[in-house]
Amino acid sequence: MNWLAIETSGNAASIALQVGDRIESDVLGTGNAPASGEVLAGIAALLVRAGVTLDQLDGIAVGVGPGAFTGVRVACSVAQGLSLAKGIPVVPVVSLDAVAQSEPADAVLAVLDARMGEVYWARYRRDAGGLLQREAMGVCAPDALAVPDDVRWTVCGAGFTEYREQFSPALLAQLDTGDITAIASAAQLLTWRAAMQVEAVAPEALAPCYVRDKVALTTAERVAKALKA
Incomplete structure (x- = not known):
């Protein structure tokens, strides 16, 4: 089984590839969410290193958040594009689930x-x-x-x-x-998927997991927070 994972919802974006029982992962960066082009380039490099092609993937596990607004949208859009282009099944994984499962x-x-x-x-x-x-x-x-x-x-x-x-x-x-240093990672998505054995969803049904409506502080709120600190 060859599975790809994309996790860009938090401060450390990562991708991972599972080939059989072996998992190899790459960190794409910390801080701001990577652009979709950067994620695709990272995936291409990871596949080449493992000697696997997109056509050989059995599925893609996608970190859908909750997390950074831009980050979860990047992961979902990249996975949707690959799924639609190559017919690869996609499995959404809530980032908190991936952290808790170990x-x-x-x-x-x-x-x-x-x-x-x-x-x-x-x-x-x-x-x-x-x-x-x-x-x-x-x-x-x-x-x-x-x-x-x-x-x-x-x-x-x-x-x-x-x-x-x-x-x-x-x-x-x-x-x-427990592990109070844990953050959501692409490798954790693969571990969670294997343990839970969940079914794939249609790529058009893949969507970010939002638990808050407000995604940014107003200028007045930022100033008040700074003064309080």
Whole structure:
């Protein structure tokens, strides 16, 4: 099985290629989302290095966010173009799911930096089949984040490290620490896809996962935030 993955929703954009059991990945850069041309050039180089052609791909796993507005649109548009041109199946992967799936706990809280002083979060429970299933997802200020108190939760994701001082004492008291350096990566998308065995979607149905309507602060809000700091 040959699978390509594209993850550009966060601060570190990456692509990965799985050939059999081997996964090889490249980081495309940090900071701003890469342009679609840069992603396509990276994919071409990765395929050449592995000796695989587009026609030999069995599918593409795509990080659909939540994350940077431009980044998730780049990943989706590149995957759609390749899928339509070559008939390659595409599988959307929520970035928080990819971060959470490596945690062995029965209750997991994944947290990523949403910028604008907020975090993306998702809660997961392990089911009878031993797989983490997402039960809720959202975006909020760190001090507004809460989890049910019926169990202890294992927190993962670099958003927890970024905003640790802003989470409430009540929340911190309910948490055990997992991989709090984790960010969504293309290699994680491939691991998640293999574990979940989800079906592909039609390329025209591939779309970013948005959990917030507002994508930028106003000038007045940026000034107020700077003065508060």
